[in-house]
Amino acid sequence: MHRIAIIPGDGIGLEVTREAVRVLERASTVFDLPLELVHWDLGADRFLRDGVTITDEEFSALAEDHDAILLGALGDPRVPDNQHARDILVGLRFRLDLYVNYRPAVLYDPRLSPLRDVKPGGIHLDIFRENTEGVYVNLGGRFKPDTLDEIAVQEDVNTWKGVERIIRAAFEFAHARGRDRVTLVDKANAMPAAGHLWRRAFAEVGKEFPGIQQDAMYVDAMAMDLVRRPERYEVLVTGNLFGDILSDLAAELTGGLGMAPSANLHPGRHALYEPVHGSAPDIAGQNKANPMGAIACAALVLSQLGAPEAGRAVDRAIRDALASGVTTPDLGGDRTTEAVGSWVADALDR
Numbered sequence: 043m044h045r046i047a048i049i050p051g052d053g054i055g056l057e058v059t060r061e062a063v064r065v066l067e068r069a070s071t072v073f074d075l076p077l078e079l080v081h082w083d084l085g086a087d088r089f090l091r092d093g094v095t096i097t098d099e100e101f102s103a104l105a106e107d108h109d110a111i112l113l114g115a116l117g118d119p120r121v122p123d124n125q126h127a128r129d130i131l132v133g134l135r136f137r138l139d140l141y142v143n144y145r146p147a148v149l150y151d152p153r154l155s156p157l158r159d160v161k162p163g164g165i166h167l168d169i170f171r172e173n174t175e176g177v178y179v180n181l182g183g184r185f186k187p188d189t190l191d192e193i194a195v196q197e198d199v200n201t202w203k204g205v206e207r208i209i210r211a212a213f214e215f216a217h218a219r220g221r222d223r224v225t226l227v228d229k230a231n232a233m234p235a236a237g238h239l240w241r242r243a244f245a246e247v248g249k250e251f252p253g254i255q256q257d258a259m260y261v262d263a264m265a266m267d268l269v270r271r272p273e274r275y276e277v278l279v280t281g282n283l284f285g286d287i288l289s290d291l292a293a294e295l296t297g298g299l300g301m302a303p304s305a306n307l308h309p310g311r312h313a314l315y316e317p318v319h320g321s322a323p324d325i326a327g328q329n330k331a332n333p334m335g336a337i338a339c340a341a342l343v344l345s346q347l348g349a350p351e352a353g354r355a356v357d358r359a360i361r362d363a364l365a366s367g368v369t370t371p372d373l374g375g376d377r378t379t380e381a382v383g384s385w386v387a388d389a390l391d392r
Contacts, residue, residue: 043076044347047108049130052086053321054331054379055114061333061383062112062340065356068387069344073352080108084130086118095129101137110343111314114336117321134314135173140306141204142211143173143285145318146342147292147302151364154297154373157269165272167292168221170212171285173306175204178282200236200281206243211309212279213251224248226258227280227288240281265291293318300332300372303339305346313346315339329378332370334360337386359389 046066050059063079070077082100089095104111111134116127134140149155149165181197209226216224226244230237241258248256259267261284267274268288272295280288293302302318317335325331337360345353368385369375377385 043078044109045078045080045107046343046347047080047082047104047111049082049084049111049113051084051114051116051321052118052127053115053323053326054319055085055116055321057326057329057331057379058317058333058336059112059114061379061386062336064383064387065337065340065359065390066112066343068390069340069349069352069356072390073349073355075344075347075349075352077347084126085116086121086126089126090120095126096133101133104134105138105312109313109347111312112336112339112343113314113316115317115319115321117323119323131316135306138312138314139174139308140312140314141172141174141207142305142307142309143171143282143289144215144305144307145169145171145285145289145292145302146338147289147296149296150301150361151297154301154364155295157272157295160272160295165292165296167268167272167275168212168215168219168277169285169289169292170208170215170277170279171289172204172208172281174282175199175201176282198233198236198281198283200239202239202243205240205281206247209240209243209247209279211307212277213247213254216254216277217251221254221276223255223257223276224251225264225275225278226256227261227264227278227284228258229261229284230258231260236281244279261288264288268292268295290318297334298332298372299335300370301334301338303335303342305339305342313343315343329380330371331379332372333379333383334363334369337383355390356386359386362389 050056116131117124147167152160177196177198179199182195185193212224228237228240293299299319304318306314341353341356363386
């Protein structure tokens with residue numbers, strides 16, 4: 043029995059997670075998979091009601107008693123500083139040492155891309171973003187704040203351990219999936235200290251994978267080239283900040299944030315899956331949020347739990363829905379969140 047913690051979160055997170063759960067439950071039936079979905083009350087409602095974001099005991103239970111976590115989205119205007127979101131999401135990333143942020147960007151249908159001449163299957167990127175270091179560790183500070191002499195310093199933290207292991211994860215993924223090319227993305231010309239560390243680690247790990255083509259690109263050149271010729275790239279590995287930016291760009295090239303899944307991983311230990319979009323309070327409760335990113339997360343969960351056939355079936359159902367025009371308004375369709383989720387779930391029976 044595989045236990046999956048379900049944390050719908052806030053806003054449209056509740057709606058899209060409901061459809062991802064619908065698909066997981068249907069996949070469990072169709073493929074005879076022993077899944078136990080455990081629903082967790084973590085989010086703004088709980089924080090506003092009880093004054094609690096997440097406890098140490100809940101961290102331990104999520105880590106020790108579950109095989110995966112599926113998170114909807116966190117963020118609520120009733121909590122202006124979003125303390126609950128930081129405590130839950132950032133807390134899980136750091137306390138579970140989820141050092142891999144994996145962002146696949148696959149173009150299911152050329153009509154979804156803003157690019158003019160892209161072909162079916164022309165974009166298939168796997169982005170490996172370091173998830174526990176970089177600027178997001180929040181080291182630094184302000185001197186003489188709120189004056190004309192204010193100085194703000196934000197440190198970019200890169201350790202050999204952190205850099206080496208994310209690069210290794212990218213190469214191992216490429217080797218396992220038959221991907222031919224791994225590209226390091228950095229800004230070594232302007233940030234030479236960090237750049238030297240990343241490039242040395244990339245070269246050393248790369249020696250263990252001689253059959254994989256290896257190259258490096260500056261992040262500004264990569265952003266330009268992803269728009270110009272995205273089909274040239276396969277697996278990208280980069281730091282926290284650059285990965286945050288490039289993965290959103292890649293998502294937009296393949297249909298927008300509503301289509302994008304992500305995984306926060308410590309391979310072999312912990313896994314947290316979440317669609318990339320936010321909680322979108324402006325459309326919450328209107329049954330028009332795109333559930334495809336959350337459903338794509340369900341496909342990743344199934345594959346991680348040792349059911350790749352079920353994961354591929356969910357992926358095919360997403361493709362079929364798009365080809366059939368079964369989409370929410372953000373993709374030009376007229377279907378509701380629930381209608382799209384039901385269609386994808388029913389497609390598993392077919």
